[in-house]
Amino acid sequence: MVDVTHGGPISGGTASGAAPAFEVGEPDLYHPRSWVTKYVFSQDAKVIAIQYGLTAMAIGLVALVLSWLMRMQLAFPGLLPFIDADHYYQFITMHGMIMVVYLLTALFLGGFGNYLIPLMLGARDMMFPYLNMLSYWIYLAAVLLLVAGFFVPGGPTGAGWTLYPPQAILANTPGQSWGIVVMLASLMLFIIGFTMGGLNYVVTVLQGRTRGLTLMRMPLTIWGIFTATVMALLAFPALFVGAVMMLFDRLLGTSFFMPAIVVTGEQAPYGGGSPILFQHLFWFFGHPEVYIVALPAFGIVSDLISTHARKNIFGYRMMVWAIVGIGALSFVVWAHHMYVSGMNPGFGFFFATTTLIIAIPTALKVYNWVLTLWRGDIHFTVPMLFALGFIVTFINGGLTGLFLGNVVVDVPLSDTMFVVAHFHMVMGVAPILVIFGAIYHWYPKITGRMLDTTLGKIHFWMTFLGAYLIFFPMHYLGLLGVPRRYFEMGETAFVPASAATLNVFITITALVVGATQMLFLFNLAWSLRHGREAGGNPWRATTLEWQTPETPPAHGNWGAERPVVYRWAYDYSVPGAPQDFLPQNDPGPDLASSGETVAEGVR
Amino acid sequence: MTESSLDPAAAPPAQARPGSGWRRFAADWASDQTSFKGVSWGKAMMWVFLLSDTFVFGCFLVAYMTARMSTTVPWPNPSEVFALEIGGTEVPLILIAIMTFVLISSSGTMALAVHYGYLRDRRKAGRLMLATALFGACFVGMQAFEWTKLIREGVRPWTNPWGAPQFGSSFFMITGFHGTHVTIGVIFLLVLARKVLRGDYETGRRGFFTSRRGRYEAIEIMGLYWHFVDLVWVFIFAFFYLW
Numbered sequence: 001m002v003d004v005t006h007g008g009p010i011s012g013g014t015a016s017g018a019a020p021a022f023e024v025g026e027p028d029l030y031h032p033r034s035w036v037t038k039y040v041f042s043q044d045a046k047v048i049a050i051q052y053g054l055t056a057m058a059i060g061l062v063a064l065v066l067s068w069l070m071r072m073q074l075a076f077p078g079l080l081p082f083i084d085a086d087h088y089y090q091f092i093t094m095h096g097m098i099m100v101v102y103l104l105t106a107l108f109l110g111g112f113g114n115y116l117i118p119l120m121l122g123a124r125d126m127m128f129p130y131l132n133m134l135s136y137w138i139y140l141a142a143v144l145l146l147v148a149g150f151f152v153p154g155g156p157t158g159a160g161w162t163l164y165p166p167q168a169i170l171a172n173t174p175g176q177s178w179g180i181v182v183m184l185a186s187l188m189l190f191i192i193g194f195t196m197g198g199l200n201y202v203v204t205v206l207q208g209r210t211r212g213l214t215l216m217r218m219p220l221t222i223w224g225i226f227t228a229t230v231m232a233l234l235a236f237p238a239l240f241v242g243a244v245m246m247l248f249d250r251l252l253g254t255s256f257f258m259p260a261i262v263v264t265g266e267q268a269p270y271g272g273g274s275p276i277l278f279q280h281l282f283w284f285f286g287h288p289e290v291y292i293v294a295l296p297a298f299g300i301v302s303d304l305i306s307t308h309a310r311k312n313i314f315g316y317r318m319m320v321w322a323i324v325g326i327g328a329l330s331f332v333v334w335a336h337h338m339y340v341s342g343m344n345p346g347f348g349f350f351f352a353t354t355t356l357i358i359a360i361p362t363a364l365k366v367y368n369w370v371l372t373l374w375r376g377d378i379h380f381t382v383p384m385l386f387a388l389g390f391i392v393t394f395i396n397g398g399l400t401g402l403f404l405g406n407v408v409v410d411v412p413l414s415d416t417m418f419v420v421a422h423f424h425m426v427m428g429v430a431p432i433l434v435i436f437g438a439i440y441h442w443y444p445k446i447t448g449r450m451l452d453t454t455l456g457k458i459h460f461w462m463t464f465l466g467a468y469l470i471f472f473p474m475h476y477l478g479l480l481g482v483p484r485r486y487f488e489m490g491e492t493a494f495v496p497a498s499a500a501t502l503n504v505f506i507t508i509t510a511l512v513v514g515a516t517q518m519l520f521l522f523n524l525a526w527s528l529r530h531g532r533e534a535g536g537n538p539w540r541a542t543t544l545e546w547q548t549p550e551t552p553p554a555h556g557n558w559g560a561e562r563p564v565v566y567r568w569a570y571d572y573s574v575p576g577a578p579q580d581f582l583p584q585n586d587p588g589p590d591l592a593s594s595g596e597t598v599a600e601g602v603r
Numbered sequence: 604m605t606e607s608s609l610d611p612a613a614a615p616p617a618q619a620r621p622g623s624g625w626r627r628f629a630a631d632w633a634s635d636q637t638s639f640k641g642v643s644w645g646k647a648m649m650w651v652f653l654l655s656d657t658f659v660f661g662c663f664l665v666a667y668m669t670a671r672m673s674t675t676v677p678w679p680n681p682s683e684v685f686a687l688e689i690g691g692t693e694v695p696l697i698l699i700a701i702m703t704f705v706l707i708s709s710s711g712t713m714a715l716a717v718h719y720g721y722l723r724d725r726r727k728a729g730r731l732m733l734a735t736a737l738f739g740a741c742f743v744g745m746q747a748f749e750w751t752k753l754i755r756e757g758v759r760p761w762t763n764p765w766g767a768p769q770f771g772s773s774f775f776m777i778t779g780f781h782g783t784h785v786t787i788g789v790i791f792l793l794v795l796a797r798k799v800l801r802g803d804y805e806t807g808r809r810g811f812f813t814s815r816r817g818r819y820e821a822i823e824i825m826g827l828y829w830h831f832v833d834l835v836w837v838f839i840f841a842f843f844y845l846w
């Protein structure tokens with residue numbers, strides 16, 4: 001008897017000698033009966049993924065517009081009269097927070113996680129579809145609350161995306177009355193919503209794989225998303241606690257983070273708290289957060305490269321261990337963001353060392369990508385271009401990261417444009433390139449049609465080159481000493497007048513690059529109707545999501561029977577095989593003769 | 604049923620992996636389908652959630668300890684603050700001791716409820732869950748009493764008559780957060796007890812929200828949460844009241 005309820009273990013053993021049956025029965029899927037339960041309050045991970053994706057992109061557009069406004073101010077101070085210092089800080093804060101949390105985290109985990117985990121694992125859906133649905137709606141509420149910040153009295157908070165107290169809640173900081181409250185509440189909602197989704201992703205990967213899909217046969221995309229989700233479940237609590245405590249400081253007048261302080265000649269009603277405590281809580285979340293957006297990108301890029309170079313990924317096992325190792329290490333490096341906050345030199349030494357150690361698994365991944373490309377049959381498809389763009393950009397940002405990881409180098413560079421250049425390269429541009437590549441890659445599966453290639457190539461070159469033109473000069477500005485988070489520079493002795501020219505150049509490029517993204521949005525909308533029919537497996541890829549009986553995959557994904565996996569995800573150009581790829585659920589040409597090797601040895 | 608059309612011969616051969624206990628442990632982990640053999644999804648989810656929640660409570664406690672260690676003003680003495688006057692003498696920590704006792708007892712009734720659940724004795728299981736909920740409610744009630752007493756004596760989140768203002772802040776925040784956990788637990792216990800007593804898990808009635816059928820295992824999953832909340836209390840008790 002199969003237990004079809006909550007997927008408990010099936011009672012009764014397997015026939016002796018035969019292959020094991022499904023350990024877990026079919027999930028009790030919810031079947032939508034109306035348009036509303038099918039497309040709005042849907043419990044299907046694929047629909048939830050699209051909802052997450054569209055919401056994240058919409059709020060990302062807001063952040064893009066904010067970056068234009070900031071760039072306008074930096075290049076042409078005073079040209080847009082409504083941007084005063086307060087507004088500038090509000091724009092910076094909202095831009096940073098939206099980009100990192102509400103766009104990248106939500107899109108990688110809520111978007112790609114929801115879409116790819118069940119499909120790549122041969123599952124019918126996430127394990128807890130109802131919770132999954134709640135996750136999206138709470139995320140949406142968090143986004144709406146965040147946007148509400150623009151409309152409350154005093155506007156959104158201008159404390160910087162790091163929200164450091166004491167200034168975040170003191171008078172004279174923009175958005176001190178409402179904005180900061182709305183921001184903290186929105187973050188708490190986001191975390192609650194994310195946790196609901198995250199439990200789904202983790203449990204589905206651990207307990208919901210199909211027959212034959214061992215952990216070491218999972219595509220690296222899944223490894224990346226899985227590890228990132230585990231990290232998020234352990235890192236977000238610190239932000240949650242920090243947000244609760246700061247809300248209390250702001251609303252109840254507690255002094256968790258507030259020292260005794262004099263504001264405009266008056267003693268503020270606070271005392272005895274520690275602002276550094278907040279910094280620790282924030283960065284205990286903040287640094288893992290960098291890898292929460294980087295690890296899914298690592299995973300996806302590995303799969304894109306392998307597929308479009310028609311070659312197996314180099315060093316799969318090492319890639320897996322590198323992902324897991326980076327995930328673990330990134331919990332012991334957080335204070336490299338606090339070198340200038342003042343700390344015991346011993347701690348500085350410790351955190352610099354751990355930071356540099358992370359470079360080892362990271363470099364290993366880069367080498368493996370390059371070795372995968374080596375002598376590959378490289379197809380310069382749009383997803384491949386974006387994947388290559390990612391590798392270059394990531395190396396770049398990674399190298400400046402090595403600079404900043406050292407205390408003595410970081411102290412003079414901290415809070416300059418050099419830091420802005422560094423983190424935009426490594427966690428701004430690089431993951432965004434992967435997101436684009438991934439959308440070009442999986443759009444055919446999601447909609448059944450290809451995105452337009454010409455538009456895609458224009459989009460790639462404009463974005464890739466543009467990003468370098470924008471952020472490369474910022475390294476130089478930073479070395480000159482141009483500070484970060486400055487509304488305007490005014491007259492200074494150390495910054496030459498030519499820096500202003502450079503700023504104009506950066507701004508114009510930023511406007512153009514931003515406008516190019518409209519091309520991408522147009523492509524998304526246009527190809528939905530007019531794109532070339534994609535068929536089930538346009539890239540001739542091996543992973544399970546391309547082997548669904550229908551494209552786009554139907555409710556329940558697999559028709560009558562879930563697939564059975566015989567091999568790892570990277571059997572491209574296998575000698576002797578009839579095609580240059582063997583799907584994971586393909587028993588293989590010569591199963592009869594060498595059954596054991598195919599199942600276990602080849603992987 | 605759903606198994607119907609699988610051809611066993613087409614599936615990959617079972618991987619026989621000899622070796623020591625550790626090797627087998629690793630092999631189980633890495634094998635196909637499930638990493639934790641025989642563990643249902645619901646139970647796995649609860650464990651992962653509790654791990655995450657551990658980090659929440661951990662951060663709260665670490666933050667409180669930082670505040671307590673770095674304050675320049677003396678920290679109020681918990682044995683005096685949390686004393687009750689009984690028959691003219693001050694008995695230190697008496698209320699907390701009773702609260703702790705009640706909560707730990709509730710873990711006992713919870714464990715029995717799980718036991719009878721698996722025996723499919725729904726009367727006993729349901730009643731024991733109601734008893735657990737009652738203990739939980741008592742705990743929250745006593746906490747409310749304690750809060751009232753302290754507030755009467757002038758303790759506020761931002762100040763208190765005896766020393767560092769962080770005392771009141773941490774106290775209300777941490778016990779409040781824990782109390783919320785207990786309250787949520789009580790609510791779920793009541794809902795679940797109703798389902799058990801009504802026999803939902805025998806008749807296969809579908810859940811109101813999830814529209815899935817439940818199983819008696821739900822009691823055990825509930826129990827995991829309840830024991831966790833109980834365990835957290837022990838740490839709060841040690842670090843806040845006994846320190």
Ligand code: HEM
Pocket residue numbers: 064067068070071092093095096097099100104159160161162420424427428429432470483484485486510513514
């Ligand atoms: C169109 C591309 C982008 C442009 C032109 C841009 C521009 C800017 C500018 C001008 C600043 C303020 C620098 C300062 O004065 O200190 C900034 C800050 C920031 N940006 Fe971007 N950005 C872009 C994309 C992104 C992306 C994709 C991310 C995602 C990680 C991101 C994350 C941040 C963060 C975290 C800050 C710091 C905010 C703070 O200091 O509180 N940006 N960006």
Ligand SMILES: [Cu+2]
Pocket residue numbers: 286287290333334336337
């Ligand atoms: Cu960091």
